[in-house]
Amino acid sequence: MKFIVCLTFFTTVGFTSGQSTQEVRAHSGYTQDGQCSYTFVLPPSSVQQCGSGQGEVELQQIREQARAFIMVTRAYVRISLTLLSFLDNIQWLALQMRDLQSNYQELRQQNDVLEQRLSALEKNTKNTTQPDLGDENNIPSSCAEVAQRSGFNNESFYVIDPDGPDRGVLPMVVQCDVVEGTAITLIGHNSEARTRVKVTGYEDPAAGTYSKNVTCWDSIEQVRAVVNQSSLCKQHIKSYSDKPVSWWVTWDGRQADYWGGASPGSGKCACGQSGTCTGRCISPTGTCSGRCNCDANDGRTWSEDSGFLSHKDDLPVTQLRFGDTNDWDEEGYHTLGKLICYP
Structure with a gap:
């Protein structure tokens, strides 16, 4: 960034004329075309003949004083330009520092996700049971295939390859389990525990400022491979609150418009789907939306909205979002179950 600096000031310089000292007035300013202009106002000369020697001496003194004045002015301009350049550098460094801080926070979040995934894998590996399945390159594709080959212990961990050897993920x-005679596949994550939602300043319901990232044991590509080769997958979601507005984010980053037990696109919870929502209505019109139990938002009654999410195109859940939790009496809890897939 370039700057044009013109120091505007008024000053006087003295010179000696005969037995008295007289003044030359000087000032600077901008011309119409934006250039710096310096003007010197000479006093009346006591010498009537301009060609006299005394007049020449006076003019020479004025020239010398004008040169000194211009040199000082130029020095001020150079100093000003140096200071402006220094300020520009400080501003640039501040922007660089802000970018570095942003990158650092992003790297920290990525590191936290990797540490959580590593911790889960280490825990699961200790409990992993892999029966004799014959060819080591022929890894079963699901818990159902594990059961068909050799059976397994309920709620044990096994290695599977959902899309086959030497390709895909x-x-x-x-985790494998049996429910009503059917072998099912379970995939856990870091948000299964009941978690309290209470953060000061998160008042805007639409913003959903509170967020909880859901990190699965395995990569999202591996989880989606299991979902794609399953006939049915589901994940239980639950919120228990007296006010908060909540939603969740699909595996590919879309904001879901329904809660557990309701249909995609309905904008409802399970009770809204069945028409059984409860709670005192406080809307200005006196009518309730009837979408969810937590819509009562009266700060007095704690309500639960829960159910299974079973639309395969949306699973697994990758983030939980909440808003409207700023008042002293506004809080809530959320719980998200393992992803369960059937053969």
Whole structure:
């Protein structure tokens, strides 16, 4: 960034004329075309003949004083330009520092996700049971295939390869269980525990300022491979609150418009789907939306909205969002179950 600096000031310089000292007035300013202009106002000369020697001496003194004045002015301009350049550099460094801080925070978040995933894998590996399945390159594709080959212990961990050997995603660790005679695949994550939502300043319901990232044991590509080769997948979601507005984010980053137990696109919870929502209505019109129990938002009654999410195109849940939790009496809890897939 370039600056044009013109120091505007008024000053006087003295010179000696005969037995008295007289003054030359000087000032600077901008011309119409934006250039700096310096003007010197000479006093009346006591010498009537301009060609006299005394007049020449006076003019020479004025010239010398004018040169000194211009040199000082130029020095001021150089100093000003140097200071402005220094300020520009400080501003640039501040912007660089802000970018570095932003990158640092992003790297910290990525590191936290990797540490959580590593911790889960280490825990699961200790409990992993892999029966004799014959060819080590022929890893089963699901818990159902594990059961067909050799059976398994309920709620144990096994290695499967959902899309087959030497292609697609790498083999992954999952939990296997049997429900009503059917072998199912379970994939856990870091948000299964009941979690309190209470953060000061998160008042805007639409913003959903509170967020909880959901990190699965395995990569999202591996989880989606399991979902794609399953006939049914579901994930239980639950909120328990007296006011908060909440939603969740799909595996590919879309904001879901329904809660557990309701249909995609409905904008409802399970009770809204069945028409059984409860709670005192406080809307200005006196009518309730009937979408969710937590819509009562009266600060007095704690309500629960829960159910299974079973639309395969949206699973697994990757983030939980909440808003309207700023008042002293506004808070809530959320719980998200493992992803469960059926053969």
